[in-house]
Amino acid sequence: MYPVKYHKATSIADAVAALSAGDDATILAGGQTLLATMKQHLADPSDLVDIRSIDGMAGVSAAGNVLTIGAATTHADVAGNADVQKLCPALAELASHIGDPAVRNMGTIGGSIANNDPAADYPAAMLALNATIVTNTREVAADDFFDGLFGTALDDGEIITAVKVTAPSKAAYAKFAQQASLFALVGVFVADGAGGVRVAVTGAGEDGVFRQSGMEAALASGWSEAALDGVAASEDGLMSDLHGSADYRAHLIGVMAKRAVAAA
Template identity: 65%
Template sequence: MYATSYHRPSSVEDAARLLSGSEDAKYLAGGQTLIATMKQRLAEPSDLVDLRHVDSMKGIKVEGRRVTIGAATTHAEVAASAELRAACPAICDLASLIGDPHVRHMGTIGGSLANNDPAADYPAAVLGLGATLVTNQRQIAADDFFEGLFDTALEEGEIITAITFEAPDKAGYAKFANPASRFAMTGVFVAKAGGNVRVAVTGAGSEGVFRVSEMEAALSSQWSADVLSSISVDPSNLMADMHASAEYRANLIKVMARRAVMAA
């Protein structure tokens, strides 16, 4: 590590001001990626602006079918929320599968989404639910937010303050986890709201999280894991690494999608 200045703002406005007034500041959410890269000297911010103590960015609110999760809410809090589980148990289950207890008690949903790791779990949930990401400047639909590996629609200095969505009629998540990191080698989130079905995949795409239109159409016609058996997944745009080939991930998408539907 090296010398850096630490700031602990109490409001979103203070956080934005601190970032703009510093030479090379970075927002610190849960720090699960940033602190590790700093230790490796792959990132050297002059200042850290800690968002975890901004009260307006914390907490979970369910009003009818409308769900709002503060961006500074930890994975452990999402997993343990009885109110959220009553509205959308799938996102609670997803949060409970992230990393280990230390990661879940430090990492935040906003930090995960802003980082947009291609193997992270939350991008699949947010895209699968058709959620909206609320920032200190605007609202961004999930379909417009993810722009590639570690890349999002966020502008310089923009802060995710909350995530909102309508609770689906049914939803499920299943992932094939790396046994060491617990990151998704392939994870699939499915959600059904009325006649609309969304299927989002993480951990497999060469450009990050993506939707599978063929599966969405099949499940819209018949909500059953069996209808996915005949669908072929093209491996040409999937990741291949030491853990799994693109073809293996293509098969995992079908297997995880079936399990997600059954979980829902």
């Protein structure tokens, strides 16, 4: 790994100062993508600003039917949290299948969302659940947050502090995992909640996570697998790579959407 300077931030202000002081400083949370990327020399930040020790950055709280999940909460802690299991079991289930157990003990929800990997699981959940991404400066709707491959609405020096999720009446996530990486070859999150009926797809889009409006309309008029029978996912704009062609991914979107609807 190239040399890097490590900072353990003690407050948001401390983190913001360290981020602006470095030539090319970046935020470190669980590091389960960032450190692997740095080891392969695909990332070379000058400084790492570790935000995990900042008060209030990790943990889950529930107020009424709204969950607030701290950005530095690990996947294992989201999966095992009683409030998440009660108010949004689909999200707990999703978190319990990210990567492997060791990765889930380190990787964080904020890191996953900030990275916006086109095959990551959490972005699909955020979009389908109409979640709110809370940063040190503002609140952003998930619809306005994810912006193409690895792109987000975050400004320089902006730090995700939490996500807010309103309990849906129904939700489920179905993932067809790429067997070596355990990322989604195709993952579909379906939800009927505060944002209406939503279907979000990860792993498939050339521009990252997206909503499948045809399926949303079909499910809004009747929540059943059969409602999706006539809705073919287009292969336009889908990824083709060694793991699967665009038409295969399009087929999988239909299969995974039905599985998710059945499980919700």
